Amino acid sequence: MKKFIVIGKSGQLAWELEHISADATNYVSIVCLGRNDIDVLDYDSALSVMREIDADAVINASAYTAVDKAEDDRDNAFALNSTAVGIIAKVCKELGLHFVHVSTDFVFDGLKSSPYLPNDFKSPIGVYGASKSAGEDELLTSIPKSSCIIRTSWVYSVHGNNFVKTMLRLMEDKPELGIISDQIGSPTLASGLARVCVEAAVERVTGTHHYTDNGVASWYDFAVAIQELGLEKGLLSTGIPIKAISTSDYPTPAARPSYSVLDKSSLVEALADVELIHWRKQLSSMLDELKSRIE
Known part of the structure; x- marks a missing residue:
C-alpha cells in the first residue's frame, strides 16, 4: 500500500483526498497534515515531521x-504559495519523495482565445496568481524530475465555501442576482481533482x-445551471x-483572467485512466451528494 502525505486538512481538496483514503483502504493510505501538525515555513520542523511518517x-x-x-x-500569500512550496520541495528532495503540487489558472493573464497549454507563457495579473506562479518556479528549480504540477480552476465541492454553495444560499435569500458573464473557464469538482492527484502520485507523473x-x-x-439543477x-x-453582467459592473480588488480554459491533453497522455466528465454532470453529482447530507 502506498502512503501519501497531504499538506492541508480543512480545504476542499484535502477533505476529498482524506475521503479517498477512507474509501480505498487497500489502495492508498493518506495522512493529512494541517497547520497544527506541520510548519511548512520551517525546513527543519517539516523535515522532522515528514521523515517520521515515512511516506512515498x-x-x-x-x-x-x-x-x-x-x-x-x-x-x-507569497509565504504560503511560494516559500512553503520551496521548503516542501527541499524536504522531498532530502527524503526522496515524489511531490504533486496543485496550482491554478490564475498564472495566466486570460488574453488568449484558445485553451492554455501547460508550457504557455505565464503572466499573472494579481498577487494570488503571481504567488502561485512563483511557487511553481520554486518547485521546478528544486526537483524538476520528481515533481508534478497540476493546474486547475473553479474548484467546488460539498465541503467548505465555494461558488455553488454560495449561489444556492443567495438564490434562496435574494429576489434576483447579477452574475458575471465575461469571465470564461471550466468548473472542477474537487473529488475528481483529488483522484487525479492520487493517480499522479501513484504513477510518479512529472512535468506540468x-x-x-x-x-x-x-x-x-x-x-x-446551479439554479436549474437545484430546482x-x-x-x-x-x-x-x-x-448577466460584465466584470466592469462588479469591480473587485483583484483582477481575474477573462479566459482561462485549460488544455488537458498532456494529462490524458500521462494518465491513461483519467476520466474527463462534463462539468454539468459533475455539478449534478455534487448536488445529489449535498442533498443526501441535508436529508
Whole structure:
C-alpha cells in the first residue's frame, strides 16, 4: 500500500483526498497534515515531521486562496504559495519523495482565445496568481524530475465555501442576482481533482499538466445551471431572475483572467485512466451528494 502525505486538512481538496483514503483502504493510505501538525515555513520542523511518517509521496493541497485579500496581504500569500512550496520541495528532495503540487489558472493573464497549454507563457495579473506562479518556479528549480504540477480552476465541492454553495444560499435569500458573464473557464469538482492527484502520485507523473472538468462556462452559465439543477433536485424552493453582467459592473480588488480554459491533453497522455466528465454532470453529482447530507 502506498502512503501519501497531504499538506492541508480543512480545504476542499484535502477533505476529498482524506475521503479517498477512507474509501480505498487497500489502495492508498493518506495522512493529512494541517497547520497544527506541520510548519511548512520551517525546513527543519517539516523535515522532522515528514521523515517520521515515512511516506512515498506528498500532495500539496494547501494554498492561500483569498484572491482579493491577497492584494493587500502579499507577504502571507507569497509565504504560503511560494516559500512553503520551496521548503516542501527541499524536504522531498532530502527524503526522496515524489511531490504533486496543485496550482491554478490564475498564472495566466486570460488574453488568449484558445485553451492554455501547460508550457504557455505565464503572466499573472494579481498577487494570488503571481504567488502561485512563483511557487511553481520554486518547485521546478528544486526537483524538476520528481515533481508534478497540476493546474486547475473553479474548484467546488460539498465541503467548505465555494461558488455553488454560495449561489444556492443567495438564490434562496435574494429576489434576483447579477452574475458575471465575461469571465470564461471550466468548473472542477474537487473529488475528481483529488483522484487525479492520487493517480499522479501513484504513477510518479512529472512535468506540468492541467486538469478541469470538461466543457466551458461563464460564471453566469454556471449560476444558471446551479439554479436549474437545484430546482430539479428540490434544493431550491423557487427560481429567481439571473442577470448577466460584465466584470466592469462588479469591480473587485483583484483582477481575474477573462479566459482561462485549460488544455488537458498532456494529462490524458500521462494518465491513461483519467476520466474527463462534463462539468454539468459533475455539478449534478455534487448536488445529489449535498442533498443526501441535508436529508
